Amino acid sequence: MPVKSATAPRAAQELSVKPASKNARVVPAKPGSPPNAVPDSTTWSRGSVLSVTSLTPKTVSEILSLAGELEQQDPLERARRLAKRKIALLFYESSTRTRTSFELAAKGLGADTTLVSSLSSSIEKGETLKDTGLTLRALGAEAIILRHPSSGAPWLLERETRLPVLNAGDGMHEHPSQALLDLRTMLNHLRPGTTTVAADTLAGVNVVITGDILHSRVARSNMLLLPKLGARVILCGPPPLLPDLAADIPGVEIERDFPRALAQAQIVMMLRIQAERLAGLQLDLEQYKAKYQLTEALLAAHAPQAILLHPGPIIRGLELTGEVADGPQSRILEQVHNGVAIRMALVYRALTLPEREVRA
Numbered sequence: 001m002p003v004k005s006a007t008a009p010r011a012a013q014e015l016s017v018k019p020a021s022k023n024a025r026v027v028p029a030k031p032g033s034p035p036n037a038v039p040d041s042t043t044w045s046r047g048s049v050l051s052v053t054s055l056t057p058k059t060v061s062e063i064l065s066l067a068g069e070l071e072q073q074d075p076l077e078r079a080r081r082l083a084k085r086k087i088a089l090l091f092y093e094s095s096t097r098t099r100t101s102f103e104l105a106a107k108g109l110g111a112d113t114t115l116v117s118s119l120s121s122s123i124e125k126g127e128t129l130k131d132t133g134l135t136l137r138a139l140g141a142e143a144i145i146l147r148h149p150s151s152g153a154p155w156l157l158e159r160e161t162r163l164p165v166l167n168a169g170d171g172m173h174e175h176p177s178q179a180l181l182d183l184r185t186m187l188n189h190l191r192p193g194t195t196t197v198a199a200d201t202l203a204g205v206n207v208v209i210t211g212d213i214l215h216s217r218v219a220r221s222n223m224l225l226l227p228k229l230g231a232r233v234i235l236c237g238p239p240p241l242l243p244d245l246a247a248d249i250p251g252v253e254i255e256r257d258f259p260r261a262l263a264q265a266q267i268v269m270m271l272r273i274q275a276e277r278l279a280g281l282q283l284d285l286e287q288y289k290a291k292y293q294l295t296e297a298l299l300a301a302h303a304p305q306a307i308l309l310h311p312g313p314i315i316r317g318l319e320l321t322g323e324v325a326d327g328p329q330s331r332i333l334e335q336v337h338n339g340v341a342i343r344m345a346l347v348y349r350a351l352t353l354p355e356r357e358v359r360a
Protein backbone atom coordinates (compact mmCIF):
# COMPACT_ATOMS: atom_id res chain seq x y z
CA MET A 1 0.00 0.00 0.00
CA PRO A 2 2.63 2.66 0.66
CA VAL A 3 4.04 4.46 -2.33
CA LYS A 4 7.76 4.94 -1.96
CA SER A 5 8.62 6.59 -5.22
CA ALA A 6 8.40 10.24 -6.16
CA THR A 7 6.87 9.28 -9.47
CA ALA A 8 3.16 9.37 -10.10
CA PRO A 9 1.41 6.36 -8.62
CA ARG A 10 -0.28 3.78 -10.76
CA ALA A 11 -3.72 5.34 -10.52
CA ALA A 12 -2.50 8.30 -12.57
CA GLN A 13 -2.02 5.92 -15.45
CA GLU A 14 -5.56 4.72 -14.92
CA LEU A 15 -6.67 8.25 -15.77
CA SER A 16 -5.46 7.41 -19.31
CA VAL A 17 -2.72 9.89 -20.04
CA LYS A 18 -0.06 8.72 -22.49
CA PRO A 19 3.50 9.10 -21.20
CA ALA A 20 5.29 11.95 -22.92
CA SER A 21 8.67 11.61 -24.59
CA LYS A 22 11.62 11.72 -22.18
CA ASN A 23 13.49 14.04 -24.52
CA ALA A 24 10.64 16.45 -25.06
CA ARG A 25 11.73 20.07 -24.95
CA VAL A 26 10.38 22.37 -22.33
CA VAL A 27 8.06 25.04 -23.61
CA PRO A 28 7.34 27.46 -20.80
CA ALA A 29 3.85 28.88 -20.65
CA LYS A 30 4.36 32.58 -21.29
CA PRO A 31 1.89 35.39 -20.83
CA GLY A 32 0.30 35.94 -24.24
CA SER A 33 0.87 32.39 -25.47
CA PRO A 34 -2.26 30.63 -26.77
CA PRO A 35 -4.13 29.65 -23.62
CA ASN A 36 -5.55 26.50 -25.18
CA ALA A 37 -2.24 25.13 -26.43
CA VAL A 38 -1.96 21.52 -25.28
CA PRO A 39 1.43 20.92 -23.66
CA ASP A 40 3.49 18.18 -25.28
CA SER A 41 6.36 17.67 -22.88
CA THR A 42 7.03 16.09 -19.53
CA THR A 43 7.71 19.08 -17.37
CA TRP A 44 7.45 20.05 -13.79
CA SER A 45 7.04 23.26 -11.93
CA ARG A 46 9.55 23.84 -9.16
CA GLY A 47 6.76 25.30 -7.10
CA SER A 48 4.55 22.24 -7.37
CA VAL A 49 4.25 20.08 -4.29
CA LEU A 50 2.79 16.74 -5.30
CA SER A 51 4.40 14.45 -2.73
CA VAL A 52 6.63 14.71 0.32
CA THR A 53 9.03 12.26 -1.30
CA SER A 54 10.61 15.08 -3.30
CA LEU A 55 11.07 17.31 -0.23
CA THR A 56 14.58 17.37 1.22
CA PRO A 57 15.21 18.64 4.76
CA LYS A 58 16.59 21.81 3.09
CA THR A 59 13.35 22.38 1.16
CA VAL A 60 11.28 21.64 4.25
CA SER A 61 13.37 24.20 6.14
CA GLU A 62 12.74 26.78 3.42
CA ILE A 63 8.99 26.16 3.62
CA LEU A 64 8.94 26.35 7.43
CA SER A 65 11.02 29.54 7.47
CA LEU A 66 8.89 31.17 4.79
CA ALA A 67 5.72 30.19 6.67
CA GLY A 68 7.06 31.91 9.79
CA GLU A 69 8.13 34.98 7.85
CA LEU A 70 4.77 35.34 6.09
CA GLU A 71 2.83 34.80 9.30
CA GLN A 72 4.78 37.59 11.01
CA GLN A 73 4.57 40.05 8.12
CA ASP A 74 2.27 43.06 8.25
CA PRO A 75 -0.98 41.92 6.52
CA LEU A 76 -1.07 44.92 4.15
CA GLU A 77 2.51 44.34 3.01
CA ARG A 78 1.88 40.61 2.76
CA ALA A 79 -1.12 41.19 0.51
CA ARG A 80 1.15 42.90 -2.01
CA ARG A 81 3.24 39.75 -2.49
CA LEU A 82 0.87 38.05 -4.94
CA ALA A 83 -1.50 40.95 -5.63
CA LYS A 84 -3.97 40.08 -8.41
CA ARG A 85 -2.29 36.76 -9.22
CA LYS A 86 -4.86 34.04 -10.00
CA ILE A 87 -5.17 30.73 -8.19
CA ALA A 88 -7.78 28.03 -8.76
CA LEU A 89 -8.93 25.64 -6.07
CA LEU A 90 -10.19 22.47 -7.76
CA PHE A 91 -11.92 20.19 -5.28
CA TYR A 92 -13.45 16.85 -6.30
CA GLU A 93 -13.94 15.82 -2.66
CA SER A 94 -15.37 17.64 0.32
CA SER A 95 -13.05 19.60 2.59
CA THR A 96 -13.30 22.13 5.39
CA ARG A 97 -9.78 22.69 6.70
CA THR A 98 -7.67 22.27 3.57
CA ARG A 99 -9.91 24.24 1.22
CA THR A 100 -10.53 27.09 3.63
CA SER A 101 -6.92 27.44 4.72
CA PHE A 102 -5.56 27.35 1.15
CA GLU A 103 -8.10 30.00 0.19
CA LEU A 104 -7.29 32.20 3.20
CA ALA A 105 -3.58 31.69 2.53
CA ALA A 106 -3.86 32.75 -1.11
CA LYS A 107 -6.07 35.73 -0.25
CA GLY A 108 -3.72 36.73 2.56
CA LEU A 109 -1.01 37.07 -0.09
CA GLY A 110 -3.29 39.25 -2.21
CA ALA A 111 -4.14 36.63 -4.85
CA ASP A 112 -7.53 36.22 -6.47
CA THR A 113 -8.98 32.76 -5.92
CA THR A 114 -11.75 30.79 -7.53
CA LEU A 115 -13.23 27.55 -6.24
CA VAL A 116 -14.33 24.86 -8.66
CA SER A 117 -16.05 21.98 -6.92
CA SER A 118 -17.18 18.76 -8.54
CA LEU A 119 -20.73 19.33 -7.33
CA SER A 120 -21.31 22.73 -8.91
CA SER A 121 -19.34 22.72 -12.14
CA SER A 122 -19.19 21.04 -15.54
CA ILE A 123 -17.35 18.16 -13.89
CA GLU A 124 -20.87 16.93 -13.10
CA LYS A 125 -21.52 16.80 -16.85
CA GLY A 126 -18.55 14.52 -17.44
CA GLU A 127 -15.72 16.96 -18.16
CA THR A 128 -12.32 15.32 -17.63
CA LEU A 129 -9.67 16.52 -15.20
CA LYS A 130 -7.46 17.42 -18.15
CA ASP A 131 -10.13 19.56 -19.81
CA THR A 132 -11.10 21.24 -16.55
CA GLY A 133 -7.44 22.01 -15.89
CA LEU A 134 -6.87 23.44 -19.36
CA THR A 135 -10.05 25.50 -19.00
CA LEU A 136 -8.83 26.99 -15.72
CA ARG A 137 -5.49 27.75 -17.35
CA ALA A 138 -7.24 29.46 -20.27
CA LEU A 139 -9.14 31.54 -17.73
CA GLY A 140 -5.85 32.77 -16.33
CA ALA A 141 -5.16 30.46 -13.40
CA GLU A 142 -1.44 30.49 -12.61
CA ALA A 143 -1.53 27.61 -10.14
CA ILE A 144 -4.06 24.94 -9.21
CA ILE A 145 -4.70 23.47 -5.79
CA LEU A 146 -6.22 20.03 -6.34
CA ARG A 147 -8.08 17.58 -4.16
CA HIS A 148 -9.10 14.45 -6.03
CA PRO A 149 -10.30 10.93 -5.11
CA SER A 150 -7.81 9.28 -7.51
CA SER A 151 -4.24 8.73 -6.37
CA GLY A 152 -1.92 10.40 -8.86
CA ALA A 153 -4.39 12.95 -10.22
CA PRO A 154 -2.08 15.91 -9.35
CA TRP A 155 0.68 14.50 -11.59
CA LEU A 156 -1.74 14.27 -14.48
CA LEU A 157 -2.98 17.80 -13.91
CA GLU A 158 0.53 19.22 -13.73
CA ARG A 159 1.60 17.40 -16.86
CA GLU A 160 -1.44 18.45 -18.86
CA THR A 161 -1.58 22.09 -17.76
CA ARG A 162 2.13 22.69 -17.00
CA LEU A 163 0.97 24.88 -14.15
CA PRO A 164 2.28 24.56 -10.60
CA VAL A 165 0.00 22.13 -8.78
CA LEU A 166 -0.37 21.77 -5.02
CA ASN A 167 -1.67 18.38 -3.95
CA ALA A 168 -4.45 18.99 -1.42
CA GLY A 169 -5.06 15.25 -1.03
CA ASP A 170 -5.15 12.60 -3.76
CA GLY A 171 -7.17 9.50 -2.97
CA MET A 172 -5.45 7.20 -0.49
CA HIS A 173 -2.04 8.44 -1.57
CA GLU A 174 -0.71 11.71 -0.09
CA HIS A 175 -1.58 14.97 1.64
CA PRO A 176 1.75 16.85 1.70
CA SER A 177 0.55 20.17 3.12
CA GLN A 178 -1.06 18.32 6.04
CA ALA A 179 2.23 16.57 6.87
CA LEU A 180 4.04 19.93 6.77
CA LEU A 181 1.55 21.61 9.10
CA ASP A 182 1.72 18.55 11.37
CA LEU A 183 5.50 18.95 11.41
CA ARG A 184 5.20 22.65 12.30
CA THR A 185 2.88 21.73 15.17
CA MET A 186 5.27 19.04 16.43
CA LEU A 187 8.25 21.41 16.28
CA ASN A 188 6.34 24.09 18.20
CA HIS A 189 5.94 21.56 21.00
CA LEU A 190 9.25 19.67 20.84
CA ARG A 191 11.68 22.29 19.54
CA PRO A 192 10.10 25.72 20.19
CA GLY A 193 11.47 28.45 17.95
CA THR A 194 12.91 25.99 15.42
CA THR A 195 12.14 26.73 11.80
CA THR A 196 15.01 24.88 10.19
CA VAL A 197 15.25 21.13 10.11
CA ALA A 198 17.94 18.60 9.28
CA ALA A 199 18.19 14.84 9.07
CA ASP A 200 18.52 14.59 12.88
CA THR A 201 16.07 17.26 14.07
CA LEU A 202 13.56 14.66 15.25
CA ALA A 203 16.10 12.09 16.44
CA GLY A 204 14.72 10.34 19.52
CA VAL A 205 11.14 11.39 18.76
CA ASN A 206 8.50 8.66 18.50
CA VAL A 207 5.34 9.52 16.57
CA VAL A 208 2.51 7.02 17.10
CA ILE A 209 -0.12 7.08 14.34
CA THR A 210 -3.23 5.06 15.16
CA GLY A 211 -6.38 4.25 13.24
CA ASP A 212 -7.30 3.81 9.61
CA ILE A 213 -3.76 3.83 8.22
CA LEU A 214 -4.75 1.91 5.09
CA HIS A 215 -6.95 4.68 3.71
CA SER A 216 -5.04 7.62 5.13
CA ARG A 217 -3.12 9.95 2.84
CA VAL A 218 -2.21 11.91 5.98
CA ALA A 219 -0.54 8.85 7.52
CA ARG A 220 1.32 8.14 4.29
CA SER A 221 2.69 11.67 3.94
CA ASN A 222 3.73 11.73 7.59
CA MET A 223 5.39 8.32 7.47
CA LEU A 224 7.33 9.35 4.37
CA LEU A 225 8.34 12.77 5.73
CA LEU A 226 9.10 12.33 9.44
CA PRO A 227 11.79 9.60 9.19
CA LYS A 228 13.74 11.92 6.85
CA LEU A 229 14.13 14.18 9.88
CA GLY A 230 15.11 11.37 12.24
CA ALA A 231 11.74 10.50 13.78
CA ARG A 232 10.62 6.96 14.47
CA VAL A 233 7.05 6.40 13.25
CA ILE A 234 5.08 3.70 15.06
CA LEU A 235 1.84 2.62 13.38
CA CYS A 236 -0.95 1.09 15.43
CA GLY A 237 -4.24 -0.50 14.40
CA PRO A 238 -5.88 -3.80 13.45
CA PRO A 239 -4.66 -5.72 10.37
CA PRO A 240 -7.61 -4.74 8.13
CA LEU A 241 -6.66 -1.07 8.59
CA LEU A 242 -2.91 -1.59 8.92
CA PRO A 243 -1.37 -4.23 6.64
CA ASP A 244 2.00 -5.67 7.74
CA LEU A 245 3.77 -4.32 4.65
CA ALA A 246 3.43 -0.76 5.99
CA ALA A 247 6.50 -1.55 8.10
CA ASP A 248 8.59 -1.90 4.91
CA ILE A 249 9.07 1.87 4.84
CA PRO A 250 12.41 2.89 6.41
CA GLY A 251 11.91 4.41 9.86
CA VAL A 252 8.40 2.93 10.22
CA GLU A 253 7.37 0.16 12.62
CA ILE A 254 4.13 -1.54 13.64
CA GLU A 255 2.97 -2.03 17.25
CA ARG A 256 -0.54 -3.48 17.38
CA ASP A 257 -0.96 -3.14 21.16
CA PHE A 258 -2.31 0.39 21.70
CA PRO A 259 -1.12 0.95 25.31
CA ARG A 260 2.37 -0.32 24.39
CA ALA A 261 2.47 2.05 21.42
CA LEU A 262 1.25 5.01 23.51
CA ALA A 263 3.89 4.37 26.15
CA GLN A 264 6.60 5.18 23.56
CA ALA A 265 4.98 8.34 22.15
CA GLN A 266 5.95 11.98 22.31
CA ILE A 267 3.40 12.61 19.57
CA VAL A 268 0.07 10.75 19.38
CA MET A 269 -1.68 11.14 16.05
CA MET A 270 -5.17 9.68 15.82
CA LEU A 271 -6.93 9.09 12.49
CA ARG A 272 -10.57 8.99 11.50
CA ILE A 273 -12.08 5.68 10.43
CA GLN A 274 -12.92 6.50 6.82
CA ALA A 275 -16.37 4.92 6.65
CA GLU A 276 -16.73 6.05 3.03
CA ARG A 277 -13.77 3.86 2.02
CA LEU A 278 -14.49 0.77 4.17
CA ALA A 279 -16.54 -1.23 1.63
CA GLY A 280 -15.46 -4.88 1.63
CA LEU A 281 -13.50 -4.67 4.89
CA GLN A 282 -14.52 -6.71 7.91
CA LEU A 283 -14.42 -4.24 10.79
CA ASP A 284 -16.50 -4.36 13.95
CA LEU A 285 -16.58 -0.75 15.18
CA GLU A 286 -17.42 -1.72 18.78
CA GLN A 287 -14.42 -4.06 18.90
CA TYR A 288 -12.31 -1.34 17.27
CA LYS A 289 -13.29 1.20 19.92
CA ALA A 290 -12.60 -1.26 22.73
CA LYS A 291 -9.02 -1.74 21.49
CA TYR A 292 -8.01 1.53 19.83
CA GLN A 293 -10.21 4.42 21.00
CA LEU A 294 -8.11 7.09 22.73
CA THR A 295 -9.55 7.92 26.14
CA GLU A 296 -8.48 10.20 28.98
CA ALA A 297 -7.61 7.14 31.06
CA LEU A 298 -5.33 5.70 28.36
CA LEU A 299 -3.56 9.02 27.79
CA ALA A 300 -3.06 9.61 31.50
CA ALA A 301 -1.77 6.08 32.07
CA HIS A 302 0.55 5.71 29.07
CA ALA A 303 1.34 9.08 27.45
CA PRO A 304 0.83 11.85 30.01
CA GLN A 305 3.48 14.12 28.42
CA ALA A 306 2.59 13.52 24.76
CA ILE A 307 0.63 15.90 22.58
CA LEU A 308 -2.39 14.76 20.61
CA LEU A 309 -2.74 15.50 16.89
CA HIS A 310 -5.58 14.65 14.49
CA PRO A 311 -5.89 15.90 10.91
CA GLY A 312 -9.67 16.15 11.23
CA PRO A 313 -12.48 15.80 10.79
CA ILE A 314 -12.66 14.10 14.19
CA ILE A 315 -15.44 11.68 15.01
CA ARG A 316 -16.05 12.12 18.72
CA GLY A 317 -16.80 8.81 20.40
CA LEU A 318 -15.13 6.73 17.71
CA GLU A 319 -11.36 7.07 17.32
CA LEU A 320 -11.18 9.32 20.38
CA THR A 321 -13.45 10.63 23.09
CA GLY A 322 -14.70 14.21 23.15
CA GLU A 323 -12.90 14.76 26.47
CA VAL A 324 -9.57 13.90 24.89
CA ALA A 325 -10.22 16.08 21.84
CA ASP A 326 -10.97 19.04 24.12
CA GLY A 327 -8.34 18.15 26.71
CA PRO A 328 -5.05 19.82 27.64
CA GLN A 329 -2.89 17.53 25.50
CA SER A 330 -4.86 18.24 22.33
CA ARG A 331 -3.19 20.40 19.64
CA ILE A 332 -5.89 19.73 17.04
CA LEU A 333 -6.91 23.37 16.61
CA GLU A 334 -3.27 24.47 16.62
CA GLN A 335 -2.79 22.16 13.64
CA VAL A 336 -5.66 23.89 11.84
CA HIS A 337 -4.15 27.29 12.66
CA ASN A 338 -0.74 26.23 11.36
CA GLY A 339 -2.32 25.21 8.08
CA VAL A 340 -2.71 28.81 6.95
CA ALA A 341 0.97 29.74 7.38
CA ILE A 342 2.23 26.55 5.76
CA ARG A 343 -0.16 26.98 2.84
CA MET A 344 0.84 30.63 2.42
CA ALA A 345 4.40 29.41 1.98
CA LEU A 346 3.36 26.72 -0.51
CA VAL A 347 1.21 29.11 -2.55
CA TYR A 348 3.95 31.75 -2.58
CA ARG A 349 6.55 29.23 -3.77
CA ALA A 350 4.15 27.93 -6.41
CA LEU A 351 3.89 31.35 -8.01
CA THR A 352 7.42 32.59 -7.55
CA LEU A 353 9.87 29.73 -8.11
CA PRO A 354 11.37 29.50 -11.61
CA GLU A 355 8.96 28.21 -14.15
CA ARG A 356 9.86 24.85 -15.59
CA GLU A 357 12.47 22.18 -15.76
CA VAL A 358 12.47 18.78 -17.38
CA ARG A 359 11.82 16.10 -14.79
CA ALA A 360 14.98 14.04 -14.37
Ligand code: CP
Pocket residue numbers: 094095096097098099169175178311312313
Ligand atom coordinates in the same frame (compact mmCIF):
# COMPACT_ATOMS: atom_id res chain seq x y z
N1 CP B 1 -7.25 17.44 7.24
C1 CP B 1 -8.05 17.58 6.18
O1 CP B 1 -7.67 17.29 5.04
O2 CP B 1 -9.30 18.07 6.47
P1 CP B 1 -10.37 18.48 5.38
O3 CP B 1 -10.83 17.20 4.69
O4 CP B 1 -11.48 19.17 6.12
O5 CP B 1 -9.70 19.38 4.39
